[in-house]
Amino acid sequence: MSVLDTPLSAEELAVQEKRRKNARNAAISGFAGSALEYYDFFIFATAAALYLQQLYFPEAGSAGQLFSLATIGVAYVTRPLGALLWGHLGDVIGRKKVLITTLxxxxxSTFIVGLVPTYDQIGIWAPIIIIVLRLAQGLSAGGESPGSASLSAEHAPDNRRGFFASWTLSGVTFGIVLSSAVFIPLQLLPEExxxxxxxxxxxxxSALVTMIALILRRTLDEPEVFTETKQLNLVVKVPLLELLRRHPKTMLLVTGMSLFTMVNTMINVFTLAYGVDISGIDRGEMLLLISVANLIxxxxxxxxxxxxDRIGRKPVFITGAILQIVLIFAFLWALNSGGPGHTGLIWVLGILLVAGAYSMTNSVYPAFFPEQFPAQVRYSGMAVCLMLGLLLAGFTPAIAQSISGEEGNWFGVALLSAVAVGIACVCAALSPETSKIPTAELGRHENKRA
Structure with a gap:
């Protein structure tokens, strides 16, 4: 009998079963926690696109919608700060405690947004309070998806990190579905x-949402690779300095790859307002299109x-990026040309863009990005680089609104998106393929070959 055929002992079987359970729990928690947290984060974006102009910027005139969409972007200013804070704590004290705190x-913050009086009631303090709460949301989001993705990838078997980590983004996407769908029945209410x-x-x-997520997140264990790092006294005191000293090229490439995320807010926020205001499509139909596309x-x-996991991170990421560039032009052209009663093509292109092209790159990065860094700085590296890239995503609706203007210049918006996605594509091509590298060896200098 060969060594490979030797039966495992009861203790070894128990360890294997525990690892499988941890991987499953991490994926479930990553899905549920991210869905519920990003439900909170994106209902603000939906409300900003549809209602906040009238409620909190009524005296801004034609610039009111721009100011309203800009409140979405302010959260992305504090996301890098959150990445620094939560990434540092996640690499030093552990992933689980940080993820509970961010939740x-x-x-x-989200619950309090629902209680803030309007501009007519308390004047300038209303938009100020809204902006402060949005900054708090951004601080939280700076640690959520990077921590959840890192934890899921670290718990997963070496050959299935892409699959298990992708559930974090499935959760984020489901949160977007909920954040759009929850407003659909509200359209039946009288305007007043x-x-x-x-x-x-x-x-x-969100109060109920938060309680459910907390219950699920408390079941998590810390990943073995992080526990071993602590036991071997390899924890880095200041992860950011370690990143800047030893991994500057990796940080630059991962930040560049993160720019593709601007397509998310371009579709889910800007085109929502564009479809209603410029194309004249019913608000409920635009919400339904975004919900269905993200649900798929x-x-x-x-x-x-x-x-x-089968063919590599880079082929999937790069193919998705190229398809996005093509479909962004087609989708925005159709949205501008179609209008009410001619939305069939808009639906087809929107679903292909969201559930097909964008999902290809979106599914890969929860494994691909943290795989670029060693365990000692993985949370910080993933968080900081992703949040820096997401700065563009945060201000994409406002930038796109400025480019579009009252005449609805769709081509300029598509060109902006193509440039950002193109940069992400090039950075992915220059990054090392990591899908076949064992988890314990990820981020080592000898593996830094493209």
Missing amino acids: LLMGV ALLSWGWRIPFLL AVGTLPLWGHLS
């Missing part, structure tokens, strides 16, 4: 009721993640 901060109290319901529901993406993301 609480997001839940409390919708603007006075109806729009607040999704924010107040919830299912396709793990499939793309699984494919990246």
Whole structure:
């Protein structure tokens, strides 16, 4: 009998079963926690696109919609700060405690948004409070998906990191579905009721959302690779300095790859307002299109993640990026040309863009980005680089609104998106393929070959 055929002892079987359970729990928690936290994060974006102009910027005139969309972007200013804070704590004290803290901060901030009086009630303090709460949301989001993705990838078997980590993004995408879908029945309310109290319901529901997520997240264990790092006294005191000293090229490439995320807010926020204001499409139909496209993406993301385990991260990421560039032009052209009663092509292109092309790159990065860094600085590296790239995503709706203008210049918006995605594509091509490297060896200098 060969060594490979030797039966495992009861203790070894128990260890294997525990590892499988941890990987499964991490994927479930990553999905649920990210879905519930990003429900909180994106209901603000939906509300900003549809209602906040009238409620909090009524005296801004034609610039009111621009100011309203800019409140989405301010959260992306604090996301890099959150990445520094939570990434540092996650690499030093552990992933689990940090993920519970970020969840609480997001839940409390979102609930309070639903209680803030309008501009007519308290004047300039209303938009100021809204912006402060949005900054708190950004601080929380700076640590959520990087921590969840890192934890899921570290718990996963070496040959299935792409599949298990992709569930974090399935959760984020499902959160986007919920954040759009929850506003659809509210469209049945009279306009006066919708603007006075109806729009607040999704924010107040975040209290229940937060409690569910906390229960799920408390079941997590710390990954073995992090536990071993602590036991071997390899924890880095200041992960950011270690990153800057030893991994500057990797940080630059991962930040560049992160720029593709601007397509997310371009589709889910800017085109929502564009379709209603410029193309004259019914608000409820635009919300339904975004919800359906993202719901399909919830299912396709793990499939793309699984494919990246089989053929590699780079082929999936780069193919998705190239397809995005093509489909962005087609989708925005159709949105500008179609209008109400001619939305069939818009639906087809929107679904192909969200559930197909964008999901390909989106499914890969939860494994691909943290795989570029060693365990000692993985959370920090993933968080800081992703959040720097997401700065563009945060201000994409406002930038796109400025480019589009009152005439609806769709080509300029598509060109902006193509440039950002193109940069991400080039950075991915210059990064090392990591899908076949064992988890314990990820990020070592000898593996830094493209």
